[in-house]
Amino acid sequence: MSTDHQTDLDQLEAQSIFILREAHARLKPIAMLWSLGKDSNVMLWLAKKAFLGHVPFPVVHVDTGKKFPEMYAFRDTYAKAWNLNLIVRDCPPVDSVDPTLPPAARSAARKTVGLKNVIDEFAFKGIIAGIRRDEQATRAKERVFSPRADGSTWDFRDQPAEFWDHFNAALPDGAHMRIHPLLSWTELDIWRYIQREGIPLVPLYFARDGKRYRSLGDQDITSPVASNADTLEAIIDELRTTRTSERAGRAMDHEREDAFERLRASGYM
Structure with missing residues (x-):
């Protein structure tokens, strides 16, 4: 499709599909995180478009055990409806994470440890995540292909340059790549796309x-x-x-x- 006839949503969709295909082709094994929220549902929808209706990699839910009942019902329904290869792993207890964090951050940090455990268990080299730059100031520092060192640590002061959609997928031993196909989207873009595509929520x-x-x-x-x-x-x-x-x-x-x-x-x- 000529870009002269594309809407802004068409262009965002095309870029995200390109990123997903690049990640799938260049990083093995790879998985996609599914938080059950609006952004990760859009990301799954884009993956289905990118790969002719089939999501060709596992979808991971790192479960804190504290989600709303409506979220668990949604997961069970659409994992089957979309024929997902769903991996569910529980997070460790809160006393296993950094005690110097404030209470809510400490609770959320359980997902960090849970994700590290999943990466170790399946030796994933790529993790696709549905973050956006406009969500939070620290996320605005991310790259589309964002390397994580051994132990999943991220140095936001030292990241690879990304020009003209050229992504570096090379990784040292023990590292993995986080891929962010929605990084350039805004909250309003997400909702307009949900409306256009009829994405379940x-x-x-x-x-x-x-x-x-x-x-x-x-x-x-x-x-x-x-x-x-x-x-x-x-x-x-x-x-x-x-x-x-x-x-x-x-x-x-x-x-x-x-x-x-x-x-x-x-x-x-």
């Missing part, structure tokens, strides 16, 4: 009794925001004017400023 994103979730995490560290947006159209309209942060309902984002950066540097998603 966990119903908690839609307002009920004057509240809805903009970002889904664990029940004990995630809160809804005030909203009456109960349809896709209403959510999109709301996002065009809101000044409230997408992660306003995440307790971790209201703790010490360096907590999220410490989590990301140690391997957090």
